[in-house]
Amino acid sequence: MPSTPYPAAAAAPTHYENFPVASWLCPPRLRPPIAAIYGFARTADDIADEGEAAADQRLEDLHAFRAELAAAARGAAPSPRWPEVFGPLAQAMRDFALPESLLADLLSAFMQDIEKTRDAAGYADRAELLDYCRRSANPIGRLLLHLYGVDDARALARSDAICSALQLINFWQDLSVDLPRGRYYLPAAELASHGFKFEDFRAFRPLAPPAPPPAAIALVSAQVAWARNLMNEGAPLVHRLPGRAGWELRFVVQGGLRILDKIEVLGFDTWSQRPTIGKADAPLLAWRALRMRRQSPAMTSFPR
Structure with a gap:
């Protein structure tokens, strides 16, 4: 069980999704960490995919996002850049021992997407x-x-x-x-x-x-x-x-x-x-x- 209340609500789903995310079927005690994971993944995906930024800028932002993940895993306070993501995620990582490596793998895939698209590969x-x-x-x-x-x-x-x-x-x-x-x-x-x-x-x-x-x-x-x-x-x-x-x-x-x-x-x-x-x-x-x-x-x- 979470030891303390979550410091902020993770972003609710705002994109079209094929499949339910933290729906009413999910046990209530797990909805906050699941929403935190979703907020992390959705934000990273938007960095990789949305807007008009060039590939190099997207990669730079995802590297900064990866550094924030490492800081959250160490228990450091989130920076002002993505507090709505890393506040809830850091709490979930503390309360549920979420493996940093799995979250980092998601960022690796997003970076690969950017590179493949940039290189038409x-x-x-x-x-x-x-x-x-x-x-x-x-x-x-x-x-x-x-x-x-x-x-x-x-x-x-x-x-x-x-x-x-x-x-x-x-x-x-x-x-x-x-x-x-x-x-x-x-x-x-x-x-x-x-x-x-x-x-x-x-x-x-x-x-x-x-x-x-x-x-x-x-x-x-x-x-x-x-x-x-x-x-x-x-x-x-x-x-x-x-x-x-x-x-x-x-x-x-x-x-x-x-x-x-x-x-x-x-x-x-x-x-x-x-x-x-x-x-x-x-x-x-x-x-x-x-x-x-x-x-x-x-x-x-x-x-x-």
């Missing part, structure tokens, strides 16, 4: 992209498991599978947004296997009718199958977490699968449109979450 293969996911997404799951007191190897591996799947789902959902911004998450090996190369997408703009060529559709279909398989590998974790935590995770898993379903309904055409989750999806997500079984955790055969 992509990823060689799935292994390299998964290494990015290991730092950009997996730390969040591990931090949450840490708060819930779950640290066995199987649970961590399943958490990593879910988080990497969520990151991949975001990539395949956002092709029409990322490619025009010079972000190339489709690995070179995957492009080559479908007859493409990075250069084919250097001046990409969202495609208008007619539909993309079959090879482009097959490329997205293969990535969707990869993400779905990863999610299915991790889904049994919902039965490992107690009470509200397990229900929260059910909605996260089903939210990810729902996006994949929507991509499939679009004919795997995220070159021209971006599927999202809305309030209208809530009843279906609740039904799917309720129906998850140990012997069939992911329930991939539900109607689309």
